[in-house]
Amino acid sequence: MSTAELKAPELPPAVRDVVDGLAALPTVRSVRVAGSRARGKPTSPDSDWDILAYTDTLPDRDELRRLLPPGAGTGNRSEPHTANPGHPFQETEFTVPVAPRIDVCLRPLAHLRQEEDRAARGLFTVHSYPKTAGGVPSYILLSEAALSAPVHGDVGTVACPEALVAAAVPWWRGRASCALLLAIDHVTAGEPLGALEHVLAAATSVAHARLISRGRWYPITKRLLGEAGALDDRARERLAELPAGRLTEAVVRQAADDLGVDVDDGLGWLAAGEHMGPGHRT
Structure with a gap:
């Protein structure tokens, strides 16, 4: 049984350009708006845009770099990179450095179908994941597909088995x-x-x-x-x-100073796949 599709919000020109560029790639089957923008509940007017693209195979990184503004994509999060290595929801992601920021995540469609089969049999795995307290269940793949709004193509989202x-x-x-x-x-x-x-x-x-x-x-x-x-x-x-x-942000940042840790280095640590441990970086 399919879930009711969310209606895609109106896309600003910069987001539309990225979405259309992804949709034009030969291996991309569906492009969707995810996160708070898809649910119509952005935390602020400056909230990031989260874009999902489902692919038969992951596009070549040179193809993805063509979706970036001139000068972007070298030595920062705009460079297409592998995130979550070792997880079943391994992905390629990159950031388009405009305001509001556009975060793009490309997921192999085969991984989604595999998790659909497991969920139908009552199977799932909970993975350590630094973006969520207590980890993330593997059926997050199905969750994000069902809670995203299609712009191009479809992935046939399912209800909870x-x-x-x-x-x-x-x-x-x-x-x-x-x-x-x-x-x-x-x-x-x-x-x-x-x-x-x-x-x-x-x-x-x-x-x-x-x-x-x-x-x-x-x-x-x-x-x-x-x-x-x-x-x-x-x-x-x-x-x-x-x-x-x-705890307040000021207290947390003071604790970071006391520990000699730069809180803002955390984004680079995530992008490098450091949460999986040494040797998992790509």
Whole structure:
């Protein structure tokens, strides 16, 4: 059963140029707008544009460089590169340095079909992924396709299979229970920061369980807990009363200074595939 297609938002000229350029590549089967722009909920007028392209085979990098403005694509995130090496959702991505920024991700269509088959049998994998607390389930491939808006072509997005719902709900709830046990261990050991980490992992796991129990795909979003209703107002107040719950960006940046770490180096670290460990860079 197919999900209802989202309607693509009006595309600014720079985004339209990139979308049309991708659609013209011979191996590209579908181009879609993803993220908050597809859902009609950009966090600000300057929110990035996330563009997905599904391909039979990944295009040659020289073909992708032709979609960039003159002078872009050397020594920065505009250079087409492999992201998430070793993950089933390995991809080629690059950034078009305009305002608002355009992030382009190319995914092999075969990976999407493989995950469809696994989901229909109630199978999935949870991977460590630095952009999301607690990791990301492999059915994110199906989620992002279903929660994106087609501009060119189609990928035949599917609804949540009943087998996946039946398997995922108890798994996520079990993970939440385990995280809370670990939180208690950390409290007993006098480590409130470690305890908070596990409490938040539990809340994230409950959010996953609640969304999938409703047959709802999981979006990579900063509003996951709110969209899932995983925390009521009192629960949020309780977490805010914890010392780590009063963290601000200024406090985090001060901690980074204390540790001798440049927070802004994180983007380059992600782009290089460092989250997979030494030897996985491409």
